Amino acid sequence: MGSGPAAGSVRARYLVYFQYLGTDFNGVAAVRGAQRAVGVQNYLEEAAERLKSVVPVKFVISSRTDAGVHALSNAAHLDVQRRSGQPPFSPEVLTQALNTHLKHPAIRVLQAFRVHSNFHARYAATSRTYLYRLATGCPRPDQLSVFERNRCWALRADYLDVAAMQEAAQHLLGTHDFSAFQSAGSPSTSSVRTLRRASVSPDSGSPFVLPQESRRLQFWTLEFESQSFLYRQVRRMTAILVAVGLGALTPTEVKVILESRNPLGRPQTRVAPAHGLFLKSVLYGGLGDLAGNPACAQQEASIQGAERPRVSRKTSGGRPVA
Incomplete structure (x- = not known):
């Protein structure tokens, strides 16, 4: 049995919708290394550090966009592994936590869903x-x-x-x-x-x-x-x-x-x-375009192979580079 810090911890995968004005970014993808340019992903992952996941959180982006391109609704999946004894974050808490710690005003997390561990934000998009x-x-x-x-x-x-x-x-x-x-x-x-x-x-x-x-x-x-x-x-x-x-x-x-x-x-x-x-929307089987039509957030949605999430009844405000 493992005895490291991850022993007994539970990993949860989420699908996250987010939007951004692309003017200030070198595209959505993270820029690694010492370059001055940054991507939207850099800020998302910086905010995710505050979740204190046992394993660093990485956003797997559904649809890559170039520098200057905007998104009304892009999507990504991420894994959060909390310490032993701590339950997974609810999608609502995850959304609120990411928005609280985002350090750029041109990025906003719209909504999150708990999905199956083998769900892939890029390849599952329909x-x-x-x-x-x-x-x-x-x-x-x-x-x-x-x-x-x-x-x-x-x-x-x-x-x-x-x-x-x-x-x-x-x-x-x-x-x-x-x-x-x-x-x-x-x-x-x-x-x-x-x-x-x-x-x-x-x-x-x-x-x-x-x-x-x-x-x-x-x-x-x-x-x-x-x-x-x-x-x-x-x-x-x-x-x-x-x-x-x-x-x-x-x-x-x-x-x-x-x-x-x-x-x-x-x-x-x-x-x-x-x-x-x-980028207006990224859709998945069984999951509506939440950001393109905020009213869709009022209905319960599910992804094939995922647990059925309970979505708040309150309205809230996803590929290759095009």
């Missing part, structure tokens, strides 16, 4: 949705509200051919080899993905824009859903659809680019800026 925000009618960057500058791509154009963008998006739907939309450095062994949704729609507007400015500014939202994405796939698809909206490409040319499987062609090497991209 759906990931990204949204990209655009703004038209902004000739110069300094004409955009300071509250929106790191949250959308401000286009100098006053007009987008949204119908053409929607037609082009239809060519991307379904199962394809998306090599043409993959940036160098992807760790994926296969470039085949199934895009379930690709939509372009007007945004209801921004609460951070003054009334006199809202007459010339128009906001737009692009949404993409798949089980997983290739490295920078969403930002490259967005850039292509924007080119269609500006009249630089036709919807038919998007189909040709997709079928070319060539990531080095001139049109498809365009990459939309990171600051307009948001």
Whole structure:
């Protein structure tokens, strides 16, 4: 029988949803070593040190995002092993403790669930949705509200051919080899993905824009859903659809680019800026999009193979880099 500090202790695994504004971070992944840059994971794990786990807590991130990319709801799993005789934290207590000890105001833990010990936040995800925000009618960057500058791509154009963008998006739907939309450095062994949704729609507007400015500014939202994405796939698809909206490409040319499987062609090497991209949700079988729709937190949810957690009736406020 073991006699070390972990003897008799119980390890509990949790699925944690969290959100962040990515402006100040070098992506979500932790930056190790002496570099000055830090990732969201660095702050999460620093907060988890206060849990006094027998074994250091490591966040296994579901969906990696680049520097400057935001998340309305990302996810990760983590193990907490308390000392012998101490019961596992409840999900509610874990959430509160992490938020209490987080040292960056741009990160928030939304909710936690107790899951089975072999649950994996990345590989168990069944759906990931990204949204990209655009703004038209902004000739110069300094004409955009300071509250929106790191949250959308401000286009100098006053007009987008949204119908053409929607037609082009239809060519991307379904199962394809998306090599043409993959940036160098992807760790994926296969470039085949199934895009379930690709939509372009007007945004209801921004609460951070003054009334006199809202007459010339128009906001737009692009949404993409798949089980997983290739490295920078969403930002490259967005850039292509924007080119269609500006009249630089036709919807038919998007189909040709997709079928070319060539990531080095001139049109498809365009990459939309990171600051307009948001990871909207990561979904798992049997577990709703809690952050995308806070009301979902009012219902009990379970994960196949996990214990059935009891979720508070109070509303509270997940992949590869896209």
